[in-house]
Amino acid sequence: xxxxxxxxxxxxxxxxxxWVKVKGEDLLLTRKARQxxxxxxxxxxxxxxxxxxxxxxxxxxxxxxxxxxxxRYEAQRAMRWLNEFTRSYCVxxxxxxxxxELISIADEWGFHLYDxxxxxxxxxxxxxxxxxxxxxxRQWHQHPKLHGIKVGWIGYYxxxxxxLVPP
Amino acid sequence: xxxxxxxxxxxxxxxxxxxxxxxVVEWPxxxxxxxxxEKERRKRARELERERREIxxxxxxxxxxxxxxxxxxxxxxxxxxxxxxx
Numbered sequence: 665x666x667x668x669x670x671x672x673x674x675x676x677x678x679x680x681x682x683w684v685k686v687k688g689e690d691l692l693l694t695r696k697a698r699q700x701x702x703x704x705x706x707x708x709x710x711x712x713x714x715x716x717x718x719x720x721x722x723x724x725x726x727x728x729x730x731x732x733x734x735x736r737y738e739a740q741r742a743m744r745w746l747n748e749f750t751r752s753y754c755v756x757x758x759x760x761x762x763x764x765e766l767i768s769i770a771d772e773w774g775f776h777l778y779d780x781x782x783x784x785x786x787x788x789x790x791x792x793x794x795x796x797x798x799x800x801x802r803q804w805h806q807h808p809k810l811h812g813i814k815v816g817w818i819g820y821y822x823x824x825x826x827x828l829v830p831p
Numbered sequence: 832x833x834x835x836x837x838x839x840x841x842x843x844x845x846x847x848x849x850x851x852x853x854x855v856v857e858w859p860x861x862x863x864x865x866x867x868x869e870k871e872r873r874k875r876a877r878e879l880e881r882e883r884r885e886i887x888x889x890x891x892x893x894x895x896x897x898x899x900x901x902x903x904x905x906x907x908x909x910x911x912x913x914x915x916x917x
């Protein structure tokens with residue numbers, strides 16, 4: 665049997681939104697998010713996403729529609745594309761622990777439930793969780809006991825080392 | 832509805848099962864099937880990329896940052912209870 669060279673990764677919704685927009689976004693983050701996107705399409709990674717990933721992305725796109733910045737048609741088209749992308753390259757995962765345990769872990773770690781779901785998924789699949797959300801990254805950075813879970817700030821992609829000082 | 836086959840499988844012989852003679856079809860050529868699958872996969876990836884570029888074009892016309900919008904929504908979820916405490 666030939667070993668699959670691919671490694672598992674979890675991409676945050678904050679990274680995924682950078683796949684469809686450049687203007688108005690941080691150029692470094694966009695460039696790195698695109699690099700990750702190209703690597704996923706090239707088959708370098710297996711991608712696991714928590715079930716609320718779509719909700720987060722759709723929520724951000726929907727707010728553009730409600731602010732009359734984007735047409736409903738374009739928003740629906742973008743969601744269709746994201747769904748097609750997940751079907752082709754990702755697996756959508758349910759919580760990896762029971763809800764009772766999930767609430768206890770979130771409480772213990774001091775993270776929001778949404779963020780805990782990402783971290784637990786990364787822990788379960790032993791993959792790298794890429795995020796553009798500095799709050800999650802900094803909070804994770806402050807907890808050395810959580811450094812067993814691999815988290816990367818997308819601005820550093822593909823470097824996964826833990827910096828002495830977070831960005 | 833099931834997709835209609837473009838061509839019939841090639842019958843290379845027969846075998847008897849439970850007293851009945853049934854046709855034996857040609858074993859698919861794995862290399863050819865893999866090549867076909869790769870071709871289809873690349874085609875799907877190209878179509879997906881073309882669609883992404885068009886969506887990006889539409890999104891780039893929008894003022895403001897989608898990332899900031901997402902983070903704003905997240906922060907609202909994270910800290911809603913602090914507003915209650917005020």
